[in-house]
Amino acid sequence: MRVRERADDLLRMHRLARTGGTAGLLRWLAGRAEGWAGLVEPDGTVLHAAARTAGAMVPDVAGLVAEGASALTERGVQAYSVDTGAHTALLFPLTVFSPGVGDPAGPVLAVVTPRPVAAGLSMLLADVVLPLSLCLQAETLERKRRRVDLAESRGREAVLHLLMTGQLSIAQQVAGALRPRLPDPVRVCVVECSGDGRDEVARVCVDADGGRSWIVRCPVYARHLILVMPAEDAEEKPPEPGAAPTDETVAARVGDCVVGVSEPVPLADTATGYRQAFHALAVARELPTRHARFGVSPDPALVVGPAGRRWADELLNPLLTHVPRRAQDPGSQELLATAASWLAFSSHATDHLKVHRNTLAARLRLIGDLLGLDLHRLADQAALDLALRVRATPAPACTPEVPSSAPPVPYAPGTSMAAGGLDAILCRPAVRDWADQQLAPVLGAEETLRTWLRCEGRLGPAAAELGISVPGTRKRLTRLETVLQRSLLRPPSARYDLWLALRSRDLAAAA
Numbered sequence: 001m002r003v004r005e006r007a008d009d010l011l012r013m014h015r016l017a018r019t020g021g022t023a024g025l026l027r028w029l030a031g032r033a034e035g036w037a038g039l040v041e042p043d044g045t046v047l048h049a050a051a052r053t054a055g056a057m058v059p060d061v062a063g064l065v066a067e068g069a070s071a072l073t074e075r076g077v078q079a080y081s082v083d084t085g086a087h088t089a090l091l092f093p094l095t096v097f098s099p100g101v102g103d104p105a106g107p108v109l110a111v112v113t114p115r116p117v118a119a120g121l122s123m124l125l126a127d128v129v130l131p132l133s134l135c136l137q138a139e140t141l142e143r144k145r146r147r148v149d150l151a152e153s154r155g156r157e158a159v160l161h162l163l164m165t166g167q168l169s170i171a172q173q174v175a176g177a178l179r180p181r182l183p184d185p186v187r188v189c190v191v192e193c194s195g196d197g198r199d200e201v202a203r204v205c206v207d208a209d210g211g212r213s214w215i216v217r218c219p220v221y222a223r224h225l226i227l228v229m230p231a232e233d234a235e236e237k238p239p240e241p242g243a244a245p246t247d248e249t250v251a252a253r254v255g256d257c258v259v260g261v262s263e264p265v266p267l268a269d270t271a272t273g274y275r276q277a278f279h280a281l282a283v284a285r286e287l288p289t290r291h292a293r294f295g296v297s298p299d300p301a302l303v304v305g306p307a308g309r310r311w312a313d314e315l316l317n318p319l320l321t322h323v324p325r326r327a328q329d330p331g332s333q334e335l336l337a338t339a340a341s342w343l344a345f346s347s348h349a350t351d352h353l354k355v356h357r358n359t360l361a362a363r364l365r366l367i368g369d370l371l372g373l374d375l376h377r378l379a380d381q382a383a384l385d386l387a388l389r390v391r392a393t394p395a396p397a398c399t400p401e402v403p404s405s406a407p408p409v410p411y412a413p414g415t416s417m418a419a420g421g422l423d424a425i426l427c428r429p430a431v432r433d434w435a436d437q438q439l440a441p442v443l444g445a446e447e448t449l450r451t452w453l454r455c456e457g458r459l460g461p462a463a464a465e466l467g468i469s470v471p472g473t474r475k476r477l478t479r480l481e482t483v484l485q486r487s488l489l490r491p492p493s494a495r496y497d498l499w500l501a502l503r504s505r506d507l508a509a510a511a
Contacts, residue, residue, distance in 0.1 A: 009124055017131040022139055025132050026050040033113040033121060035087065039094070039136065040108050047107055079126065087112050092125050094133040107136065152178065156216045160226060163270035165337045166392055180212055183230035185264050188273030189247045190281050191225040194256040198225055201254055208253070209246040220348045226274065231264035251291035258284045261293045272299065275492045282487035295485045300500055301389040303430040311421050312390035315383065318370040330363055338363045343385045346491045378456045382496040383422050426504040435501035441483045448476045450502060457495050
């Protein structure tokens with residue numbers, strides 16, 4: 001009968017080792033011992049513990065371990081017992097080595113049970129040492145693996161942040177310790193996953209492209225994966241017949257994800273590629289294929305000309321030359337990164353920059369004071385966004401200056417003095433052509449868009465002015481997202497470009 005009981009105990013402990021781990025085994029041991037069971041480091045630190053009842057005796061762990069240390073090491077014994085009045089403490093060193101070879105520096109299984117010790121308990125504890133040791137090792141390795149994964153994830157996130165802020169050389173240096181190498185040129189892909197499926201989708205992405213893409217878990221949106229993929233190169237060997245691009249493969253294989261992809265861009269323009277992919281994602285949500293690539297649309301920074309560059313430099317000069325009064329205060333580069341992140345992600349910039357919302361608010365106040373902008377107004381936000389994009393655009397890429405005989409135009413209503421010179425830039429013929437291209441999809445149906453922008457991009461005031469409900473306004477803007485092929489409701493939003501386009505059209509109509 002006792003042999004069968006021992007066999008049942010062995011089956012039970014191995015089943016618990018697979019399903020409950022260290023905690024499950026200790027709870028079971030505490031119940032069998034009718035007392036307390038725990039894993040203790042040689043210095044007395046309790047790693048894990050369990051008690052049969054809330055009133056079970058908790059031993060002086062440090063004293064027990066100190067008392068049993070000499071017996072477990074000097075005498076070379078495999079177990080040690082200590083009587084503590086009405087209870088007995090049993091100590092077993094955990095080991096996964098050959099019998100007779102202990103690990104004096106390893107943890108100790110300590111069990112406190114009422115006297116007299118139940119028959120067979122010592123043998124049970126000797127049997128449980130091996131599965132308990134293996135569980136502890138497996139859990140320790142899993143914790144280390146998670147720390148390594150977290151470190152790698154944070155490293156990839158840091159590289160993406162450097163790319164998004166234009167610090168290409170530093171990003172490539174940091175990325176040198178990881179794999180794969182950063183490609184150039186690239187397509188940026190944003191994959192929206194369902195629930196907690198990012199890890200599984202990441203594995204699908206690696207399998208789909210052979211690990212060539214740089215995959216980052218988005219620090220802002222918990223359901224987004226960002227892929228920096230090698231752009232197709234016409235000089236490379238053409239793909240095998242029937243082979244689909246990585247983004248299309250992911251959309252086809254993961255039935256509940258949505259995929260948006262940018263145009264091919266240089267690695268230095270990763271931020272532009274991300275905005276394009278995010279806009280494509282808004283379109284893909286409304287498509288049965290759940291996949292979309294960004295439609296061709298020039299960046300306004302490319303059409304402002306040399307005058308636009310001079311305006312951007314003048315606007316940003318107080319920020320670029322800012323010297324903090326204290327060493328711990330943010331410098332110009334940190335403020336530039338904060339402005340770019342906030343314009344792109346709004347309040348989510350706290351997640352992107354890893355700062356407290358009060359820190360973000362203080363930096364934005366400082367930026368507004370330095371530039372003379374009211375960053376609560378969409379007009380000034382659009383001016384700052386354009387200036388930052390112009391600064392990030394290589395000078396030769398700008399459209400050459402075309403002399404204009406048009407008289408100076410007044411500042412836009414509500415626009416600060418510092419950003420007011422923007423109106424002269426928006427009157428350029430190249431900018432007007434760009435504005436017409438942006439607004440062509442909504443020609444004759446601009447009321448909702450104009451009202452929403454006039455209300456600073458807020459749904460409540462826009463709904464009140466339109467005389468419809470907030471959900472109704474949101475549905476209209478969602479339909480406009482599909483028509484414009486741009487994201488409006490979630491940042492990064494196209495509202496800055498649309499404000500600039502409408503202002504340019506209004507100036508042309510007033511001329």
